Amino acid sequence: EAGVVQSPRYKIIEKKQPVAFWCNPISGHNTLYWYLQNLGQGPELLIRYENEEAVDDSQLPKDRFSAERLKGVDSTLKIQPAELGDSAVYLCASSQEMNTEAFFGQGTRLTVV
Amino acid sequence: GESVGLHLPTLSVQEGDNSIINCAYSNSASDYFIWYKQESGKGPQFIIDIRSNMDKRQGQRVTVLLNKTVKHLSLQIAATQPGDSAVYFCAERGSSYKLIFGSGTRLLVRP
Numbered sequence: 001e002a003g004v005v006q007s008p009r010y011k012i013i014e015k016k017q018p019v020a021f022w023c024n025p026i027s028g029h030n031t032l033y034w035y036l037q038n039l040g041q042g043p044e045l046l047i048r049y050e051n052e053e054a055v056d057d058s059q060l061p062k063d064r065f066s067a068e069r070l071k072g073v074d075s076t077l078k079i080q081p082a083e084l085g086d087s088a089v090y091l092c093a094s095s096q097e098m099n100t101e102a103f104f105g106q107g108t109r110l111t112v113v
Numbered sequence: 114g115e116s117v118g119l120h121l122p123t124l125s126v127q128e129g130d131n132s133i134i135n136c137a138y139s140n141s142a143s144d145y146f147i148w149y150k151q152e153s154g155k156g157p158q159f160i161i162d163i164r165s166n167m168d169k170r171q172g173q174r175v176t177v178l179l180n181k182t183v184k185h186l187s188l189q190i191a192a193t194q195p196g197d198s199a200v201y202f203c204a205e206r207g208s209s210y211k212l213i214f215g216s217g218t219r220l221l222v223r224p
Contacts (some may be wrong), residue, residue, distance in 0.1 A: 004156075040121055040156070040217070042202050042215055043202075043214050045211055045213075046213065048211070056211060057147060091156050093156075093157075099145060102159075103159060104156035104157045104158070105156050106154075106156045107155075
């Protein structure tokens with residue numbers, strides 16, 4: 001069974017440019033999460049989806065970040081415009097239901113220069 | 114701050130010894146806990162979970178202990194191997210179903 005797939009693995013952009021990350025969760029998983037992980041720290045939740053509905057986006061900086069999960073499967077996370085402080089690893093995870101274990105993708109390492 | 118995050122607590126053990134990684138969680142209402150292993154350049158990998166109605170759960174070479182009285186979680190790894198070297202995170206889930214991660218412990222296994 002394929003795990004959570006994220007792309008791209010790495011992205012380098014100049015500040016003020018837009019960037020998008022893509023996530024394909026494990027088949028059949030209704031819950032999808034986007035996390036941000038800074039170096040040496042644990043992941044921090046940005047947004048959680050139950051099917052196509054964003055049920056927790058309280059940590060998402062909505063002035064520059066947006067996310068969508070059309071049809072309740074794949075999801076994209078966008079930053080526009082990117083700032084230097086956005087450099088981090090962006091992790092996607094999915095779980096069958098919201099009270100079961102979450103499985104993570106390999107992440108997208110973003111570097112803003 | 115960022116400087117603290119760059120210096121993860123580190124546990125160094127001899128290959129073949131047992132390892133114990135500890136975690137203090139914050140929310141007394143949390144009812145589900147997970148241990149993750151993260152190797153360099155990879156996403157967190159699920160190791161074992163435990164619900165709040167249990168105080169111990171065993172897997173293959175791993176045991177998780179939960180002490181709700183003092184809000185403490187531990188991960189025991191038996192016969193630690195070089196492949197166990199990684200950063201280990203505990204995570205708690207409260208009533209909002211938000212999974213909150215701890216700050217992580219780096220495990221180094223000496224050959």
